[in-house]
Amino acid sequence: MFHDLRWVLVYHDSWFSFAAELVAAVVVRGLLCTGCVALAWPGDVPRPPLRRLVGRSLLFAVFVAVVLLPWAAVAVAASRFALAWFLFLELVPVLILAPMLARGGVVADWWRGLPALRLVG
Incomplete structure (x- = not known):
């Protein structure tokens, strides 16, 4: 989603196209x-209905887009000025959030509890 947001922030020419591309990116990612x-x-665990998985994944994609949009904007601004150390500043929050967001869209209560150490590793 981070790179999708970077593309959306760069390749739009109006507010309408920005909104349309953002919605399209969120829906496709969901x-x-x-x-x-x-x-x-x-196979041995009953899967939730597909409608529930779609809703859960779309809500999760919206949440991730809202959380990562400021960092994607920093990434676009940093690439404009070609400051290499900004790359590390923009990726640190993404790397910190990645283990916490890894269960998103899979289980209903993905935000509860800390990620397992194995996942963080």
Whole structure:
């Protein structure tokens, strides 16, 4: 989603196209997440209905877009000035958030509890 947001921030020429591209990026990312979760679901565990997975993944994609949009804007601004050390400043929050967001779209209460040390590693 981070790189999708960077593309949306760069390749738009009006507020309308920005909004349309942002909505399209969120919907496509949510549907891709749904497909990945549905295909990777273990066979011995009953999978939730597809409608619930789609809703959960779309809500998660909206949440991630809201959280990462400021950092994507910093990334676009940093690339304009070609300051290499900004790359580290923009990626630190993404790397910190990645383990916490890894369960998003898979389980309903993904925000509860800390990620496992194995996942962080």
